[in-house]
Amino acid sequence: MNVEIKQNYEEVSQETAQRIAAYVAAKPDSLLCLAAGNTPLGAYRILREMAQEKKVDFSRCTFVGLDEWAGMDRHSDGSAQEMMYRDFFDPLGIRPEQIVYFDAASDDLEAECRRIDAYIEANGPIDLMLLGIGVNGHLGLNEPGVDFASRSHVTALSETTVTVGQKYFKESRELTGGVTLGIAQVMESRTVLLVASGENKAAAVRGMLHGEVTNALPASILQRHADCTAIVDKAAAGAAE
Numbered sequence: 001m002n003v004e005i006k007q008n009y010e011e012v013s014q015e016t017a018q019r020i021a022a023y024v025a026a027k028p029d030s031l032l033c034l035a036a037g038n039t040p041l042g043a044y045r046i047l048r049e050m051a052q053e054k055k056v057d058f059s060r061c062t063f064v065g066l067d068e069w070a071g072m073d074r075h076s077d078g079s080a081q082e083m084m085y086r087d088f089f090d091p092l093g094i095r096p097e098q099i100v101y102f103d104a105a106s107d108d109l110e111a112e113c114r115r116i117d118a119y120i121e122a123n124g125p126i127d128l129m130l131l132g133i134g135v136n137g138h139l140g141l142n143e144p145g146v147d148f149a150s151r152s153h154v155t156a157l158s159e160t161t162v163t164v165g166q167k168y169f170k171e172s173r174e175l176t177g178g179v180t181l182g183i184a185q186v187m188e189s190r191t192v193l194l195v196a197s198g199e200n201k202a203a204a205v206r207g208m209l210h211g212e213v214t215n216a217l218p219a220s221i222l223q224r225h226a227d228c229t230a231i232v233d234k235a236a237a238g239a240a241e
């Protein structure tokens with residue numbers, strides 16, 4: 001696993017955006033999986049600016065969703081999809097046929113998982129995956145205890161995720177579960193970028209980089225990925241230096 005330690009969040013965002021743009025320039029028809037959440041937002045802002053200046057072109061890419069809160073769809077305030085449409089898909093003019101996402105408002109989440117798995121099976125593997133990391137070491141909604149062999153699955157949420165997850169919502173929401181791509185699909189992705197910023201991620205980042213590989217800290221599995229780069233600021237790396 002490669003590690004890039006940057007001075008601050010802005011540098012993390014710049015590095016991440018440049019790497020995504022370079023990847024897409026080399027493979028314009030990439031299958032991308034870009035995480036929602038707060039950490040990638042800086043990179044998405046920079047990619048929007050680059051697209052306006054014609055420095056990156058996503059018109060031939062496809063995008064598969066990473067995860068979603070159970071019961072929510074793209075119109076639910078604070079959902080993963082709502083963030084991705086607002087901060088990435090809509091401003092970049094990504095067409096509906098380029099986007100494949102869990103409908104977590106469906107009555108049959110298992111069927112949604114099989115649909116997404118079938119899509120990746122037919123069109124994958126994912127070329128580039130951009131991930132954040134939870135304070136509990138989760139990747140997407142692959143929570144502590146997850147089966148490393150998992151593909152898309154419905155998951156219960158850890159207490160940490162239920163509490164921390166409130167930051168995405170204007171009004172407090174009862175978070176009851178989620179759907180997520182699985183660790184197998186993370187590990188089969190050709191390239192993984194993981195972004196982390198801030199002191200509150202330092203313990204998780206330390207475990208990811210230097211701890212034993214254990215499903216108690218799902219991100220630790222990335223030590224075994226052939227092409228994974230963690231792009232972290234000094235604060236998030238603090239305990240790892």
Ligand code: PGA
Nearest residue numbers: 037038039132133134140
């Ligand atoms: P964040 O989420 O980028 O909003 O901190 C990361 C995560 O929980 O995976």
